[in-house]
Amino acid sequence: DERIVAVEAGFIHALALTAEGKVFSWGAGGDGRLGHGTEDHQAEPKVVKMLEGKNIRSIAAGYESSLALTSEGRVLSWGRGALGQLGHGSCASELEPRFIEALKDQPISAITAGNKRSLALARDGAVLSWGDGAGGQLGHGDETHLQIPQRIRALAGLDIAQVVAGASHSFALTSDGVLYSWGAGQCGRLGHGNEEKQLVPKRVEALEGICIIAVAGGAFHSVAADEYGAVYGWGDGDGASLGLELHSDQLEPRRYPNNLRVAL
Structure with missing residues (x-):
């Protein structure tokens, strides 16, 4: 039996993290949000094979996207990317977890996801956001969508x-x-x-x-x-x-x- 230490719910998909660092996903599979390499729905929890061996310590589920954080501070994302919420520099969807290269030199300590945006707390205390900027939800002083993570300057020094x-x-x-x-x-x-x-x-x-x-x-x-x-x-x-x-x-x-x- 797997010991679950965290669960996350998106709009119509869910993630679970075990004490051993495995990630399971289930629910609607559109845009690859389950991370299994397909868009198939999954009626029961299934291990995300692309994350095996990566020592995942945290997970987050957006509306139609997913995030995972490794013990080394690397972030992976997958699922719908229409507004840049995956952080890969495009609006393409990803059927499997993919490292966010823009964060490779910025170790992360925490992740969270909203409807169509993502945020991360860096180990140096910086807060980064990307994805849907409508209503100012990225915190950068405008409503621009961002396809790669950007530091929120207003929080610098806090x-x-x-x-x-x-x-x-x-x-x-x-x-x-x-x-x-x-x-x-x-x-x-x-x-x-x-x-x-x-x-x-x-x-x-x-x-x-x-x-x-x-x-x-x-x-x-x-x-x-x-x-x-x-x-x-x-x-x-x-x-x-x-x-x-x-x-x-x-x-x-x-x-x-x-x-x-x-x-x-």
């Missing part, structure tokens, strides 16, 4: 500990708990008190003085936890998706009831 991708918005969290967000702003998902898109990373001022240690982004809403386990939510409140007994959008982070704590 001690970034985590990067997280929502569907079309992103977060960077510093080692001392300061949260930055950028990208699409509908429903207040960025937490800046409005619904405007943000072309470059901006500090979430409503959380000033609060040490955030974890954050997650959904399609139109976001949640975070602080050092004491308190939880905050903001963005789309439709269908009580924020869990705050409110059905309206929250443009800034709101703390959940005091009896709710999470352990991280």
Whole structure:
């Protein structure tokens, strides 16, 4: 039996990582997002043979693409590449995992994927992004799509500990708990008190003085936890998706009831 240490879900495909560094994939196979060299669907988990022996330590699933990170800090990508989200310098799809050559001299410590873009945290603390730039979700000050990874200058010099991708918005969290967000702003998902898109990373001022240690982004809403386990939510409140007994959008982070704590 394989011991699973991580799972990732894309739109209609999934990935799993074992303690031994093997990657399994299953679901819809269009554009090669499963990494098996074909576009066939896979009803059960199947090992991605091209990743065997590469000592994978992390995985990420985008809408129709996939990423894997080796213990040496190399990144591989595969699947749909229509907006450059694979980072190979083109918009071509890849049926099997392929190393991102633009990152070969830039060891990476973490990866994450949104709908049609990818982000990486380098071991030197730099944050890189590529793929769909609509709404400023790449954080470079414009809405240009990028086919190769590019450093986000607005985050230079900050001690970034985590990067997280929502569907079309992103977060960077510093080692001392300061949260930055950028990208699409509908429903207040960025937490800046409005619904405007943000072309470059901006500090979430409503959380000033609060040490955030974890954050997650959904399609139109976001949640975070602080050092004491308190939880905050903001963005789309439709269908009580924020869990705050409110059905309206929250443009800034709101703390959940005091009896709710999470352990991280």
